[in-house]
Amino acid sequence: MALSEQSAVSELGAAAGVQAAPAQREIIYRHTVVVRVTHWINVLCLTLLLMSGLKLFNVHPALYWGNYGYRGAPTFLAIDGMIDPETGQPVGLTRIGDHIFDTTGILGVTYDSDGRPRRGAFPVGVTLGADLALARDWHFLMAWALVINGAVYLLFGLFSGHFRRDLAPAGEQLRPRHILSDIWNHVRLRRPRGEAAKRYNVLQKFTYLAVIFVLLPGMVLTGLTMSPAVTAVFPFLFDLFGGRQSARTIHFLSANLLVIFVLVHVIEVALSGVVNLMRSMITGRYVIKPERTS
Amino acid sequence: MSGNIITRRGLLAAGAATVGSTLLTGCDPLFEGQSMRPLLDFGQWMSLRAHRLLLAAQPLVREYTLADISPDFPPNGTEMPDGTLYFEFMISQFANWRLKVDGLVRKELSLSLDEIKNLPARTQVTQHSCDEGWSAIGQWTGVPLGYLLQMAQLAPEARYIVFHCLDEMTEGEFYYESVDLFDAFHPQTILAYGMNGNTLPVQHGAPLRLRVERQIGYKNAKYVTRIEAVDRLNPIGGGKGGFWEDRGYQWYAGL
Numbered sequence: 354m355a356l357s358e359q360s361a362v363s364e365l366g367a368a369a370g371v372q373a374a375p376a377q378r379e380i381i382y383r384h385t386v387v388v389r390v391t392h393w394i395n396v397l398c399l400t401l402l403l404m405s406g407l408k409l410f411n412v413h414p415a416l417y418w419g420n421y422g423y424r425g426a427p428t429f430l431a432i433d434g435m436i437d438p439e440t441g442q443p444v445g446l447t448r449i450g451d452h453i454f455d456t457t458g459i460l461g462v463t464y465d466s467d468g469r470p471r472r473g474a475f476p477v478g479v480t481l482g483a484d485l486a487l488a489r490d491w492h493f494l495m496a497w498a499l500v501i502n503g504a505v506y507l508l509f510g511l512f513s514g515h516f517r518r519d520l521a522p523a524g525e526q527l528r529p530r531h532i533l534s535d536i537w538n539h540v541r542l543r544r545p546r547g548e549a550a551k552r553y554n555v556l557q558k559f560t561y562l563a564v565i566f567v568l569l570p571g572m573v574l575t576g577l578t579m580s581p582a583v584t585a586v587f588p589f590l591f592d593l594f595g596g597r598q599s600a601r602t603i604h605f606l607s608a609n610l611l612v613i614f615v616l617v618h619v620i621e622v623a624l625s626g627v628v629n630l631m632r633s634m635i636t637g638r639y640v641i642k643p644e645r646t647s
Numbered sequence: 648m649s650g651n652i653i654t655r656r657g658l659l660a661a662g663a664a665t666v667g668s669t670l671l672t673g674c675d676p677l678f679e680g681q682s683m684r685p686l687l688d689f690g691q692w693m694s695l696r697a698h699r700l701l702l703a704a705q706p707l708v709r710e711y712t713l714a715d716i717s718p719d720f721p722p723n724g725t726e727m728p729d730g731t732l733y734f735e736f737m738i739s740q741f742a743n744w745r746l747k748v749d750g751l752v753r754k755e756l757s758l759s760l761d762e763i764k765n766l767p768a769r770t771q772v773t774q775h776s777c778d779e780g781w782s783a784i785g786q787w788t789g790v791p792l793g794y795l796l797q798m799a800q801l802a803p804e805a806r807y808i809v810f811h812c813l814d815e816m817t818e819g820e821f822y823y824e825s826v827d828l829f830d831a832f833h834p835q836t837i838l839a840y841g842m843n844g845n846t847l848p849v850q851h852g853a854p855l856r857l858r859v860e861r862q863i864g865y866k867n868a869k870y871v872t873r874i875e876a877v878d879r880l881n882p883i884g885g886g887k888g889g890f891w892e893d894r895g896y897q898w899y900a901g902l
Contacts, residue, residue, distance in 0.1 A: 401678075413780035420774060421717040423781040483679045485778060486895035487687075491678065493902060494690030581776050582861045582901030585708040586701045597774060597782050 381551060383639035388515065391506040392634055398499040399611065401491055404481035406608060407474075408488035414474035416605055420596035429602055434462035434472035443470040500573060507565075519553060520562055526555040544625050547644035564614055568607055575604035695899040699829065707835055708860040711772040711784055716843060720775070720783040722850035725814035725822065728870055733813050741854040746838075750809070750875035753800035760840065760854050766790040766798075769837050777864035778900065787858050788841030793832040795874065805876035809883055810857050813870035816890055824868035825880055825888040825898070826859055835860040838871060862900045865891045 384392075415422070415431040422428070430449050437444040445461020447454045458464060463476040471477060482488025510516040525531060535555050538545070545554060553561070577583045578590040578600035594600035622630045633639035677683060727733070736744045741760050748756035770788040792808065808831045812822040830836055837858050840847050847853045852869025859866050866889070880886065885893025892898045 409780065413777075415781075417781075420711070420715065421781075421783045423717070423719065423721045423783050425719055425721070426717070481678055484895065486891075486897065487679065489778065489897065490687040490690065493694055494687055497690055497693050579776070580698075580902035581708060581774070581863060582698045582702060585706045585861050588709045591709060597776065601780060 378643060379641040380638050381641055382637050383633045384637045385509075385513065385515065386637065387506070387509045387513070389634055389637060391502050391509075394498065394502045395506075398495045398502060399615070401481060401495045402499060403608060403612065404479060405488045405492040405495070408480035408482040409485070409492060410605065411474045411480060412485050412488075416602040417598040418595070418602060419598055420591070422598035422601075430605075432456070432460045432474035434470075443472070496573070496576060499569075503569060503573075510565075520558055520565075522555050522558045523552075526558070531555060542624055544642075546642045550641050560614065560617075564611070568610055568614070572604060572607050572611070575600040575607065579604070691897055691899060694902055698899075698901045702829075702861065705833055708773055711774070713772060713786065715784050716772060716786055717783040720785045720843075720851070721781070723777060723779075723864060725816070725869065726850040728814035730815060733870070736813075736854070737849060744854055744872070746855060746871070747873040748795055748799045748876075749873070750877050751802040751805035752796075752876050753802060754798070756795070756799050763790055763838070763855065764840060767794055769834070770841070771835055771837070771858075771860070773835070773858070773860050775864065775867070778896075779864075786841075786843050787837060787839040789837035789839030789855070789858065791834060792836045792838055792857070792874075793834070795838065796831060796876070799876070801876055804878050807877050807880055807888070809875040809877055809880070809888075810868040810871045811873040811875060812868050813872050820884070820890070822868060822870070822890045823884055824857065824866055824890070825877075825883075826857075826862075826866065830859050830861065833859075833861065838874075863902075864900075865889070865896065866900050 414433060415424075416429045417423075417426055418429050428448065430447070432445070432447045434443055434445045436442070443457070443462045444455060445457040445459065445463070447456040447460050459476075460474055462470050462472055463478075465471055465477075473480075480488070482491055510520075526535075532555055538554070539556060544550070574590065575594055577587070578594050578597060584590055584597070590600070591597065594603055629640050727737075744760060746756070746758045746760075746763060748758070767790065768788055769791055770786065772784065772786040774782055774784050776782045796808070805828070807825045807827050809825045810823060812824075814822045816822050826836070835858070838855050839858050840853075840855055842848060842851055847856060852871070855871045856869040857867050857871055875883075877883065880888040880898075884890065887893045888898045889896070
């Protein structure tokens with residue numbers, strides 16, 4: 354983000370001879386090649402991990418807490434499809450704790466393009482892997498890709514100064530007043546311009562830091578806790594997450610948080626200028642809109 | 648939820664149906680088909696190599712106390728083998744049943760259940776993890792596999808230990824599994840005849856089942872009747888080292 358490249362482009366207004374100070378349209382080099390490449394590899398990894406992970410969940414669509422959990426044990430969350438005894442119609446049910454929700458059509462029972470009901474926690478359209486064996490293969494392959502890609506990114510971020518320069522909140526960004534005004538700007542969907550657009554805003558920084566240093570490492574560690582070979586070497590993983598089934602539950606919930614992050618991320622991109630942001634993540638170049646004059 | 652979660656056998660049929668419909672619609676050939684097989688196999692190889700590196704010192708899996716044993720331990724796969732042979736074994740309390748140890752050994756063994764119970768025993772309370780996602784904790788008592796293999800004087804060219812089972816899965820095809828010597832000689836790899844302080848129940852693989860604690864559910868073969876030492880796996884069954892492996896499941900199942 355520091356490497357900026359000046360490119361003064363005359364505004365339409367100035368060309369038309371309107372009496373206004375010609376605004377500067379500046380292009381900065383926002384993302385280094387390592388950030389761009391690891392970002393898109395991450396998109397591929399997370400997509401395939403999510404889809405194969407939903408397939409893995411579908412095989413046993415229930416979550417537990419503690420060391421053990423199986424058919425008949427108390428569930429933390431369960432999704433299933435069954436036939437409603439009163440109507441004879443298929444019904445999809447999602448149970449969270451003691452609350453049961455009718456999720457027919459979305460979870461538990463979904464309908465294919467011909468309108469036929471299909472039983473399964475998550476719809477087949479969003480899962481990857483025709484069977485459990487293939488879903489496992491994809492999930493573990495992409496987990497390797499995610500870990501290697503993540504390691505490259507973390508090492509780069511640490512040694513290139515990317516974390517310090519771009520992600521660590523600056524002193525004045527941490528002042529409550531600044532944080533509140535940033536929240537207010539987000540509520541009003543007001544995008545930063547000019548100098549302020551050259552760095553991430555503080556909410557953005559907090560979010561990226563949480564995803565990079567908490568959520569993704571948590572996904573990897575809870576995933577490893579499900580491996581009986583890995584926990585033979587690192588049994589403290591059981592203690593860290595409260596048991597194998599707790600780790601599986603946290604893995605699932607963290608995956609949900611990641612999905613929410615990606616949704617917000619994509620919506621923010623859509624609101625802030627798809628072309629500009631996509632270009633910055635592909636070529637690195639990002640256009641800074643001039644400050645508002647009024 | 649009871650009884651509503653897809654069983655492994657149901658999954659097999661469902662999987663076959665999905666593969667069929669995928670072929671018909673032609674969707675997702677990249678991810679659902681075999682074109683990416685070498686890459687997926689590479690992923691499996693990475694996991695095996697990484698785990699073997701981590702497990703080089705042969706650590707034990709965590710052992711729990713009796714108080715940690717789960718209230719239930721759902722049986723998976725076969726719950727009682729079909730056929731008159733197993734039925735006769737069962738009603739005679741396995742008095743006529745024998746375990747054979749053969750293949751690449753210098754001294755073939757044929758042991759009765761009582762003879763096995765008189766060998767040095769190990770008791771361990773461990774967690775059983777199924778690839779479907781559930782887990783349970785149980786106590787197992789049995790003879791270490793390594794002890795049996797030493798009794799049989801394993802030949803130096805032996806590389807894998809194959810477990811032949813009494814449960815017929817499809818016409819003429821019996822359940823089988825295999826491990827390599829790294830897992831075979833691990834102290835917690837035992838052939839169990841006792842569970843939770845009692846005789847191993849039929850639904851859990853009576854009279855004898857494998858416990859290979861660092862791998863998941865389907866590696867822990869039930870109803871073991873013959874142990875064969877081999878130098879390679881391809882001449883046996885479908886050639887992939889196990890009943891589920893022959894159907895696309897991972898031979899190394901430590902994850």
